Amino acid sequence: MGDSTSTVAGGRAPAAAPAAVDWEAIERSPEFRQLVARRRRFVVPATIFFLAWYFGFIALAGYAEGFMGRSLYQGFTVGYALALTQFVMTWGLGWLYLRKADREFDPLARRAIECFAPVDELADAPLGREGSAATEQRPAGYEREVGTP
Numbered sequence: 001m002g003d004s005t006s007t008v009a010g011g012r013a014p015a016a017a018p019a020a021v022d023w024e025a026i027e028r029s030p031e032f033r034q035l036v037a038r039r040r041r042f043v044v045p046a047t048i049f050f051l052a053w054y055f056g057f058i059a060l061a062g063y064a065e066g067f068m069g070r071s072l073y074q075g076f077t078v079g080y081a082l083a084l085t086q087f088v089m090t091w092g093l094g095w096l097y098l099r100k101a102d103r104e105f106d107p108l109a110r111r112a113i114e115c116f117a118p119v120d121e122l123a124d125a126p127l128g129r130e131g132s133a134a135t136e137q138r139p140a141g142y143e144r145e146v147g148t149p
Helices: 025-026 030-063 076-114 121-125
Strands: 006-007 071-073 144-146
Touching: 025 030, 025 071
Parallel strands: none
Antiparallel strands: none
8 A cells, every 4th residue: 555665663674584494493492392391480380479479468458357457567557568568579570580581591592593593693683681582583574564554
């Protein structure tokens, strides 16, 4: 419809795509499977902990009014203290995930990609967060047309 050009999101020209990357082969590779297993070993327990902490707080607020209303210091109650720990717990889990991603997940992701793409192609690939080449690499044909509707 008119003069539209092929670009990626943000209006940039698409980067040269690696020659026929076999994404399914990467998915079947032992390196990728190790990455998925390690991420799952962190994410599943962290999610269970988060949900238990959150719903435990909700249950206490609903059924232990006397305990939650107990004053700790000049009107600051147990309920307020536990509510504030929700923020601390969320930030703490986020920090732990970022630390684990930087030290463990990102190097595994890079190794999984390096098995199927030449290292010189990865060196020029735009990185998302520090060290994560997988963030910006897209399969060939991912570009979308940007122009007038």
